[in-house]
Amino acid sequence: MTSPELATNLARFAEMEGRHPRLLLATASSAEESYHKHVATLFADGGFDVDIAPKNSDAQSIARQAVDCDADILVLIRLSLTTEDRVGVADVISSLAALDAEYIKFGIVGKTDDPARDNVDFVFDLEHLGTDDCEALVGYILEIEEDRVAQHI
Numbered sequence: 001m002t003s004p005e006l007a008t009n010l011a012r013f014a015e016m017e018g019r020h021p022r023l024l025l026a027t028a029s030s031a032e033e034s035y036h037k038h039v040a041t042l043f044a045d046g047g048f049d050v051d052i053a054p055k056n057s058d059a060q061s062i063a064r065q066a067v068d069c070d071a072d073i074l075v076l077i078r079l080s081l082t083t084e085d086r087v088g089v090a091d092v093i094s095s096l097a098a099l100d101a102e103y104i105k106f107g108i109v110g111k112t113d114d115p116a117r118d119n120v121d122f123v124f125d126l127e128h129l130g131t132d133d134c135e136a137l138v139g140y141i142l143e144i145e146e147d148r149v150a151q152h153i
Contacts, residue, residue: 003131003135005135005139006046006047006131006134006135006138007047009135009138009139009142010047010138012142012146013138013141013142013145016145016146017145019049020047020048020049021047021048021049021072021073021137021138021141022048022049022050022051022069022070022071022072022073023043023048023049023050023051023071023072023073023074023075024050024051024052024053024062024065024066024069024071024073024074024075025039025040025043025050025051025052025053025075025077026052026053026057026062026074026075026076026077026087027053027055027076027077027078027086027087028076028077028078028079028080028085028086028087028088028089028110029078029080029085029086029087030055030056030086031079031080032077032078032079032080032110033055035077035079035109035126036052036077039075039077039109039126039129040052042129042130042131042133042134043075043134045131045134046131046133046134046135046137046138047134047138048073048134048138051065051069051071053065056086057087058086058087058091059087059088059091059092059094059095060091060095060098062074062076062087062092062095063092063095063096063098063099063101064095064099066096066101066104067099067101067104071104072104072105072141073104073105073106073107073137073141074092074096074104074105074106074107075106075107075108075109076089076092076106076107076108076109077108077109077110077126078108078109078110078114078116079110079111079126089108089116089119089120090116090119092106093106093119093120105121105122105140105141105144106120106121107120107121107122107123107124107137108120108122108123108124109123109124109125109126109129110123110124110125110126111123111125111126112124112125121140122136122137122140
């Protein structure tokens, strides 16, 4: 169920951009791949157009796909902080920078105590991920878009 605030913000975003906000979903390791459907469904129900990076993608290919699909947001599912990640947060950040794509907001769905939380734009707790997170994310992206549009007027 979409809240009135979320619906209003989605409509404002669509008015500015001509589409809903677009999100690319990727996983840090194969351990998180079972969460793809749950997270993708939640964001899609929250009004996002959701693309999913192929399994076993590396940071460079994820960043390239985010640029190619015109993503506003890149979300990395990252749960296990003790295993070696196939895709590291620092690698994604540097891959986005190499493509001049720092404008793509990058966040983690996993644990709120993730040590990389200070290096990303947002962190959502997978266990408590809900529509209020979608509302917050759409509001955040809308604020950035409105600022960008205002600078070009």
